[in-house]
Amino acid sequence: MFGSQIDAFQGHHKWPWTITKRQFANNLHALARVITYTVVPIDLIGHDQPVVMGFVGMASGCIMFSQLFHSWAHGTKSKLPPVVVVLQDAGVLVSRSQHAAHHRPPYNNNYCILGLRPRSWSEPNSDWTEEAETFSTTSLP
Structure with missing residues (x-):
């Protein structure tokens, strides 16, 4: 069931530059198919739910284009838009x-395609959430 994903993962770590050589449709077609089958029923x-549809559209776009973002992380600056x-x-x-660390053993970290890190990753205790809640309640009229 997951053989093709495992094979692609292992192949990508043997030859990481190949993602930059593939055509746009070749890189994105598998995710586009999943997104299509998911978004149509939703x-x-x-x-009639604009907030839901906005979220689904944005999330689907990010998921579908994640392979493109990934290939850009392998590109040279001179060849990128x-x-x-x-x-x-x-x-x-x-x-x-940042992405180069993903291609060094043990291959168990640095998977985020976007450069954003949630605050909770660097501050695992929840003190900062209480601080934010206090700030929001004190700023009310």
């Missing part, structure tokens, strides 16, 4: 240097 059920370099430098998309 659209039929929740078409300037806007991609800006987004990588700003930390919105994962940069080449």
